[in-house]
Amino acid sequence: MKLTILGCYAATPRTISNPTSQVLEIKNRLFLIDCAEGTQVQLRKSKVKFSKINHIFISHLHGDHFYGLVGLISTFMLLNRESDLTVHGPKGIKEIILLQLRASGSFTGYNLYFNELESKESQTIFEDDRVVVKTIPLKHRIYTNGYLFQEKNIERKLNIEAVENYNIDKVYFNKIKFGGDITLENGTVIPNSELTFDPQVAKSYAFCSDTIYDETIIPIIENVDYLYHESTFLESEAHLSERTMHSTAKQAATIALKANVKNLILGHYSTRYGNIELFKDEAQTIFQNVQLADDGKEFEMD
Known part of the structure; x- marks a missing residue:
C-alpha cells in the first residue's frame, strides 16, 4: 500500500502548495481521492500512471476538493482512454460534470459512471477480490464522506x-x-x-477530510493502519474550526488516540500558518505516531 499526496492544503491553490488530492495504490489498484485544481499537473510531477485510475472518490462538493475533476475527465478523452471510469461522490456531482461537458461540447469516448451518495450511514461502495471501500460519514458544512480502504488477503x-x-x-x-x-x-x-x-496482515487506510471533531467515526476507523485526518487549524484558532466546521491538530490526534490507529497523517492545513511542523508538535502532545502530509510526499504503508 502506497499513498502519494498530490495536494494537502485548504482553500485556494498557491504557487507553493495545492489543495486536496491524493492517490492510493493498493494491491496494484490506483484510487484517486479528491481532485482539486492542479491535480493533473501533480499527477505528472509524481509520475503516477493515471491511466490506471479507474475509480475516483470525491469527499464533498467544495471547490478545493473537486474543481480539477472535469479537466481530468477531459484529459482522459484526449489521451484516447478506453477503460471505464467511475466517480463516487455526493449526489449532484453527476449533474455538475455532465453540465460542463455538454456546455463545452465535450464527450468522453469511454464509459463514465457516477455512484452518487446520499446515505448518512457507513456503506460499502466498492468491492472486488482485492479491496473493499466504505464511506465514513463526516460532519461538515455540506454533505461529506471520508473513505475507508481495506485490503483483502484471501490468498495464502x-x-x-x-x-x-x-x-x-x-x-x-x-x-x-x-x-x-x-x-x-x-x-x-x-x-x-x-x-x-499465513498471508500478510491486511492493511487499511482511512481518509477523513473535511470534518469537525466527531467521535461517531471512531467505530468505523478503529485500529486502521493509517488515518489521514484534516487539521486545518491549530488549537489557538479553535474558534475558527468551530465556525467553519473543521478540526485542529489536537482534535485529529484525539480521534487517532481514541480509535487506536497505528499512524496519523495530518493535512488540509490552513495557509495562514508558515510552518506546518507546528501541527505535528501540537498533535504529538496527544498521540505519538504523527506524520505530516505535504505536496509530493509519499508514504510506503508497510
Whole structure:
C-alpha cells in the first residue's frame, strides 16, 4: 500500500502548495481521492500512471476538493482512454460534470459512471477480490464522506519447498492458495497448513477530510493502519474550526488516540500558518505516531 499526496492544503491553490488530492495504490489498484485544481499537473510531477485510475472518490462538493475533476475527465478523452471510469461522490456531482461537458461540447469516448451518495450511514461502495471501500460519514458544512480502504488477503502464501517435496502439480496451486487441502494418489491428505504460510496482515487506510471533531467515526476507523485526518487549524484558532466546521491538530490526534490507529497523517492545513511542523508538535502532545502530509510526499504503508 502506497499513498502519494498530490495536494494537502485548504482553500485556494498557491504557487507553493495545492489543495486536496491524493492517490492510493493498493494491491496494484490506483484510487484517486479528491481532485482539486492542479491535480493533473501533480499527477505528472509524481509520475503516477493515471491511466490506471479507474475509480475516483470525491469527499464533498467544495471547490478545493473537486474543481480539477472535469479537466481530468477531459484529459482522459484526449489521451484516447478506453477503460471505464467511475466517480463516487455526493449526489449532484453527476449533474455538475455532465453540465460542463455538454456546455463545452465535450464527450468522453469511454464509459463514465457516477455512484452518487446520499446515505448518512457507513456503506460499502466498492468491492472486488482485492479491496473493499466504505464511506465514513463526516460532519461538515455540506454533505461529506471520508473513505475507508481495506485490503483483502484471501490468498495464502505457497510453501514452494513443501509443494515440491510432495510433487504436487501446478494445476493445484490456486486451490492451495485459497486454503484447500490436497489428496495424493495414495490417498494421503496433506493439510493446507503444511503447504502454505499465513498471508500478510491486511492493511487499511482511512481518509477523513473535511470534518469537525466527531467521535461517531471512531467505530468505523478503529485500529486502521493509517488515518489521514484534516487539521486545518491549530488549537489557538479553535474558534475558527468551530465556525467553519473543521478540526485542529489536537482534535485529529484525539480521534487517532481514541480509535487506536497505528499512524496519523495530518493535512488540509490552513495557509495562514508558515510552518506546518507546528501541527505535528501540537498533535504529538496527544498521540505519538504523527506524520505530516505535504505536496509530493509519499508514504510506503508497510
